[in-house]
Amino acid sequence: xxxxxxxxxxILKVGLKAIFRNKMRSSLTMLGIIIGxxxxxxxxxxxxxxxxxxxxxxxxxxxNFIMIMPGAVTQSGARIFTGQSSLSPADADAIKAECPxxxxxxxxxxxxxxxxxxxxxxxxxxxxxxxxxxxxxAWNLEQGTWFSEADVKGAAxxxxxxxxxADNLFPDGDAVGQVVRIxxxxxxxxxxxEKKGSNTxxxxxxxxxxxxxxxxxNRLQGHAxxxxxxxxxxxxxxxxxKVAQAQKEIEALLRQRxxxxxxxxxxxxxxSQEEIASMAAENTRTLSxxxxxxxxxSLLVGGIGIMNIMLVSVTERTxxxxxxxxxxxxxxxxxxxxxxxxxxxxxxxxxxxxLLGAVCSQAISRFAGWPVQIGASSVGIAFGFSxxxxxxxxxxxxxxASHLDxxxxxxxx
Amino acid sequence: xxxxxxxxxxxxxxxxxxxxxxxxxxxxxxxVEPGEFxxxxxxxxxxxxxxxxxxxxxxxxxSGTYRLDGVDVSSLDADERAEIRNAKIGxxxxxxxxxxxxTALENVELPLLYGRAAFGSEERLERAQKVLTQVGLVGRxxxxxxxLSGGQQQRVAVARALxxxxxxxxxxxxxxxxxxxxxxxxxxxxxxxxxxGKTILLITHELDVAVHAKRVVHMRDGKIVxxxxxxxxxxxxxxxxxxxxxxx
Numbered sequence: 001x002x003x004x005x006x007x008x009x010x011i012l013k014v015g016l017k018a019i020f021r022n023k024m025r026s027s028l029t030m031l032g033i034i035i036g037x038x039x040x041x042x043x044x045x046x047x048x049x050x051x052x053x054x055x056x057x058x059x060x061x062x063x064n065f066i067m068i069m070p071g072a073v074t075q076s077g078a079r080i081f082t083g084q085s086s087l088s089p090a091d092a093d094a095i096k097a098e099c100p101x102x103x104x105x106x107x108x109x110x111x112x113x114x115x116x117x118x119x120x121x122x123x124x125x126x127x128x129x130x131x132x133x134x135x136x137x138a139w140n141l142e143q144g145t146w147f148s149e150a151d152v153k154g155a156a157x158x159x160x161x162x163x164x165x166a167d168n169l170f171p172d173g174d175a176v177g178q179v180v181r182i183x184x185x186x187x188x189x190x191x192x193x194e195k196k197g198s199n200t201x202x203x204x205x206x207x208x209x210x211x212x213x214x215x216x217x218n219r220l221q222g223h224a225x226x227x228x229x230x231x232x233x234x235x236x237x238x239x240x241x242k243v244a245q246a247q248k249e250i251e252a253l254l255r256q257r258x259x260x261x262x263x264x265x266x267x268x269x270x271x272s273q274e275e276i277a278s279m280a281a282e283n284t285r286t287l288s289x290x291x292x293x294x295x296x297x298s299l300l301v302g303g304i305g306i307m308n309i310m311l312v313s314v315t316e317r318t319x320x321x322x323x324x325x326x327x328x329x330x331x332x333x334x335x336x337x338x339x340x341x342x343x344x345x346x347x348x349x350x351x352x353x354x355l356l357g358a359v360c361s362q363a364i365s366r367f368a369g370w371p372v373q374i375g376a377s378s379v380g381i382a383f384g385f386s387x388x389x390x391x392x393x394x395x396x397x398x399x400x401a402s403h404l405d406x407x408x409x410x411x412x413x
Numbered sequence: 414x415x416x417x418x419x420x421x422x423x424x425x426x427x428x429x430x431x432x433x434x435x436x437x438x439x440x441x442x443x444x445v446e447p448g449e450f451x452x453x454x455x456x457x458x459x460x461x462x463x464x465x466x467x468x469x470x471x472x473x474x475x476s477g478t479y480r481l482d483g484v485d486v487s488s489l490d491a492d493e494r495a496e497i498r499n500a501k502i503g504x505x506x507x508x509x510x511x512x513x514x515x516t517a518l519e520n521v522e523l524p525l526l527y528g529r530a531a532f533g534s535e536e537r538l539e540r541a542q543k544v545l546t547q548v549g550l551v552g553r554x555x556x557x558x559x560x561l562s563g564g565q566q567q568r569v570a571v572a573r574a575l576x577x578x579x580x581x582x583x584x585x586x587x588x589x590x591x592x593x594x595x596x597x598x599x600x601x602x603x604x605x606x607x608x609x610g611k612t613i614l615l616i617t618h619e620l621d622v623a624v625h626a627k628r629v630v631h632m633r634d635g636k637i638v639x640x641x642x643x644x645x646x647x648x649x650x651x652x653x654x655x656x657x658x659x660x661x
Contacts, residue, residue: 014526021514324527325495327527327573328495328499328500328527328577329495330495407471
């Protein structure tokens with residue numbers, strides 16, 4: 001046991017000496033692995049950081065979120081979108097009342113317009129919604145109150161401003177209680193929503209004003225003829241694992257309410273937060289795979305670099321190998337020496353690469369403002385992979401060295 | 414009867430180069446007793462390098478037997494021969510074959526890395542110091558080969574050959590890359606080692622080098638043609654010189 005240990009130590013020393021005897025060449029050999037590993041670390045760090053930030057901004061949509069929109073209808077065999085919504089505020093009430101997996105539901109009617117306050121004005125999106133909306137979006141008020149049921153019933157001229165809008169119209173922060181004009185209609189500001197930041201697509205979620213949906217329908221749009229048609233219904237399931245159940249219940253209820261026969265397509269569409277999240281996750285995954293492939297290729301190129309240098313090294317040191325064999329080195333000693341050299345080179349390169357990757361990731365996160373996460377697993381994988389590359393690409397040259405004929409190797413010029 | 418240290422019987426080595434067969438060794442018999450200093454002489458192509466390779470267990474004979482220190486080594490495989498080389502044979506080459514950018518001490522230690530017994534670094538150092546002292550290189554232990562003269566480099570190589578305390582020292586044209594004066598120095602070391610009881614086999618094509626041995630074996634066309642003690646060689650040389658001087 002002691003003998004084996006001492007001998008292994010000796011062979012290790014021989015390999016290390018050979019590396020340090022050729023500092024320039026060793027560092028150039030490692031460069032390939034260093035770049036490859038650093039690439040893997042940076043790519044994984046940036047991709048996982050991006051996916052975390054996407055996940056968190058999707059969560060900011062509101063938990064258990066489901067959106068129902070009017071969809072295509074089939075008329076006389078042709079699938080068309082009629083331009084007329086199939087959804088009504090009564091549908092939203094029915095969903096909330098009759099679907100056990102649904103916690104909240106509210107009709108939504110969207111428009112956009114210029115909001116004027118004194119000398120300042122701001123163009124924004126106007127969300128006509130109901131009482132449940134803050135619960136569905138998991139969005140609290142920073143100041144003031146939400147509008148009441150009476151406001152909804154009476155299509156009251158009241159509104160709640162998003163943070164961006166409040167900041168732009170009332171720089172002094174005294175928005176609550178003031179009067180603003182939307183499309184020349186005076187509105188009383190009841191409250192200001194707390195700041196939520198940008199969403200997945202980079203849009204500012206705080207750039208909006210919320211009013212009762214009835215107010216949008218009656219005072220801002222004037223839908224002559226079909227006043228009870230709405231753009232969207234926002235729903236929230238009772239819990240995350242009930243989202244799919246809620247969607248089934250809603251579908252069944254709406255089909256019944258729309259009087260759709262068994263063979264007919266739905267004339268509405270549903271999107272859950274889960275679906276939006278999985279779509280976004282799919283996008284980041286594709287990007288990660290793409291970048292990861294590039295990184296893996298660079299690691300492979302680094303490995304080929306090691307093989308190349310090791311082959312040159314074996315040829316250059318043919319006489320040394322001959323001498324070692326003459327004084328008693330067996331084939332496996334020579335094999336171990338060269339294999340070890342390759343593995344030490346690649347693992348050392350891997351270690352430097354991990355450090356470089358960490359530094360680069362930090363730099364990227366600082367300058368580009370992206371969040372990055374360096375996981376222990378990615379460090380482990382990059383490190384292990386570089387060792388495997390060393391063994392894989394070091395084996396052929398090492399085997400070649402160990403199969404040399406000592407007589408010819410000694411005579412080699 | 415003393416057991417011969419090197420005992421070669423009817424040794425044949427045939428190289429086949431395509432369709433042509435070359436009999437590099439054609440039935441060689443040779444016995445070397447412990448403590449002998451034998452020079453093998455012959456022109457190039459006489460088979461002395463082939464004999465050297467076989468004596469050094471670097472190669473296997475086509476037929477015949479070779480017993481080294483009582484062990485039949487003619488049929489061993491590559492790994493077994495490596496062990497024999499490490500334990501029983503010390504090589505000294507024409508071109509020194511020292512590792513570049515490696516100190517004299519580390520070069521000398523090298524054979525201990527591959528031995529059957531494992532030596533700790535302190536023991537290796539101690540042994541290396543001892544053999545370097547033996548060849549007169551005290552104070553040069555940490556020099557690299559490039560910082561040493563040819564004669565000094567060859568002495569490092571001799572020290573490397575001695576470190577495992579081998580049964581036979583095999584020197585292949587050890588003075589081929591050296592000038593006359595350093596050749597004499599190196600040969601003096603061989604003679605000194607022989608005086609201490611080392612068995613030495615020397616391959617050379619120069620008579621001036623061979624005369625340092627105690628016995629000279631002449632080879633030609635893969636056969637031993639003459640095997641005589643040094644006194645006889647010297648007498649012949651003196652005779653030839655006298656004749657050359659008398660002629661004009």
